[in-house]
Amino acid sequence: PIKNISILSGNVIATFIAGFMNILVMVYGGKYLFHIDWGKSDIGVLLLLGAFIFTITCLGLFISSFFKTQQQLSSIVPVITVSTSxxxxxxxxxxxxxxKTLLFIANLTPQKWALEGIKDMIMYGHGIESIVTPVLVLLLxxxxxxxxxIRFINASK
Structure with a gap:
């Protein structure tokens, strides 16, 4: 007997690793194959995008707790993704x-914080210190x- 928390944690970790591997390929493939300038700090970009992947993975877990079938989930995910983007x-x-209402709602989306950090580091040339707030907000x-x-999945069982 494996506890639900172990299964959910394993799924979150595996999904995070797969997402982070994709980001590594995107960042370093873009840097070396296409000469994309990722700013002063590759580590900062990876840290920010890692926090974003963690947040989106956990958001996916949260959203999936409300649906019983894969078809239900796959029909609502594009709507949520596009609207929050x-x-x-x-x-x-x-x-x-x-x-002001839309700007307040924007602060509740992970995309806003990830984009803010990326803009600061890449477009404006700021260092890794510029992503402290976005990373902390994304992790929170x-x-x-x-x-x-986890709570809603456990409550539905």
Missing amino acids: MLGGCMWPLEIIQS MGIIYLALG
């Missing part, structure tokens, strides 16, 4: 948004999503 500034810059979001996901 829009709100987080991935589709257009948040600087053009005037609504991830921990909250993980705790809620």
Whole structure:
């Protein structure tokens, strides 16, 4: 008998590792094959993207706790992904948004914090110190999503 927490932790860890491996290929493949400039600190970029992957993985666990079948989950994930990406500034810059409500909601999306850190490091040339707040916020979001996901999955059993 394996506890639910062990199974869920194993799934989160395996998903995180797979996502991080993809990021490694993207960052270093882009750097050496396509000469993409990732800013002053590759480690900072990887740290920020690692925190983002952790948060998104835990968000996926949280969202999956509400659905009973894979088809239900796969039908709602694109809606959540696109809408949070829009709100987080991935589709257009948040600087053009005037609504205080939308800007507040943007602060609740992981995409906003990851994009803010990436912009600071790559576009504006800041060092690794510029990502401390985004990384901490992403890790906090991830921990909250993980705790809620585990709680709701355990409650549904």
